[in-house]
Amino acid sequence: MSLLSLSLVVLAAFIHATWNLLSKRAADAGPTFVFAYNLFACLVYLPWMIWLLVYGDLHWNLPVAACLALSACIHLAYSLCLQRGYQVADLSVVYPIARGTGPMLSSIGAFILLRETPTAQGIFGLLAVVAGIGLITTQGDLSAFRRPRGLDGVRWGTATGSLIAGYTVVNDVSMRDWQYRTQQWLQGKTWERSTPVGPSLVTPDEVDHAADLRVTCAVDGVLMQDGRTSDLLFDPVETVQYLSTLCTLEPGDLISTGTPAGVGHGRKPPVYLRSGQVMTTAIEGVGELVNRCVSNPA
Numbered sequence: 001m002s003l004l005s006l007s008l009v010v011l012a013a014f015i016h017a018t019w020n021l022l023s024k025r026a027a028d029a030g031p032t033f034v035f036a037y038n039l040f041a042c043l044v045y046l047p048w049m050i051w052l053l054v055y056g057d058l059h060w061n062l063p064v065a066a067c068l069a070l071s072a073c074i075h076l077a078y079s080l081c082l083q084r085g086y087q088v089a090d091l092s093v094v095y096p097i098a099r100g101t102g103p104m105l106s107s108i109g110a111f112i113l114l115r116e117t118p119t120a121q122g123i124f125g126l127l128a129v130v131a132g133i134g135l136i137t138t139q140g141d142l143s144a145f146r147r148p149r150g151l152d153g154v155r156w157g158t159a160t161g162s163l164i165a166g167y168t169v170v171n172d173v174s175m176r177d178w179q180y181r182t183q184q185w186l187q188g189k190t191w192e193r194s195t196p197v198g199p200s201l202v203t204p205d206e207v208d209h210a211a212d213l214r215v216t217c218a219v220d221g222v223l224m225q226d227g228r229t230s231d232l233l234f235d236p237v238e239t240v241q242y243l244s245t246l247c248t249l250e251p252g253d254l255i256s257t258g259t260p261a262g263v264g265h266g267r268k269p270p271v272y273l274r275s276g277q278v279m280t281t282a283i284e285g286v287g288e289l290v291n292r293c294v295s296n297p298a
Helices: 004-027 029-054 064-088 091-112 120-138 142-146 148-158 235-246
Strands: 214-219 220-227 279-284 287-292
Touching: 029 064, 220 287
Parallel strands: none
Antiparallel strands: 214 220, 214 279, 279 287
C-alpha cells in the first residue's frame, strides 16, 4: 500500500466516521432513517450510474447483477444492525468496534484463506484505519469504553450475545406458603416438578437476542400476565455478565430471568393455582409451554 493509498483510506475513514456522528443523532428513527439515507445515496449516484451505462465500458450479466443484489442485501443488514446499536448503546464504542472489525476480519481472511503475504505497510494501514475511526468517534476520550453505555456498545459491537446458546420458556412456579416462611425466597422456588421448561430452544439470531418479545401467562385461558422482554431491568447479556462474577457458568446452565407483572399472589384478592387448572406460558418467537396442575404428582 502506497503512502497516497494509505492517506486516502485514512481520510475516507474519518469522513465516514463523521457521517456516523450525524447518524447517531437520528438513532431513534431506526429503519426509517436507514431507508432515507439509502434512497438519498441512490439518487446521488444515479447520474453517474447512467453515464457508466451509456458511455462506460460496463458489461452486465447475471453473475454481476447477482453480486450487486447480494451486496445490497448485506449492506442493508449491516445498516439496520448498526442503527439498532446506536439506539441502545454508546456510539463511541459501537461504531469503532463494528466498523473496525470489518477490515480486520477481511484482512485476516485474505492472509489465511487467500494466502496473501502480510506486509508491515499493509498492517500499519489496517491499524491506522481502526485507530482513525476510534479517535474520531471517541473524540480522543477512550474512557467511553468504560462507561455503562460503553459496555452496551462492546456487547453489540462484538455480538457477545453469542455466548448465549439459546432462549426457552421457563415457568417459575412458586410455593407461596413456603416462600414467605422466612425472608429467604429460595425455599419456595426449589420444589421438584415445579419449574417446567421448554418445549423448544431457539438460537439468539432467531429472536434478535430476545430484545423485545411478548411474554404471557394464562390460567384456563384467562390472561394473567402480559409483558415484554424489553421491560427487563437487565437484558440477558448483562445478566450473564453479572452472574459470571458470582459463580462459574458452564455450558448448559439455565438462567431464569423474571416474570411480568400480574402474579396471582400480588392481586387483590390473591389468586392461587388449583388442581386441574392449566397454565399456558408463552414467549413470542420462542414457544408455548402448557402445564396442568396436579395436587399429588405420580
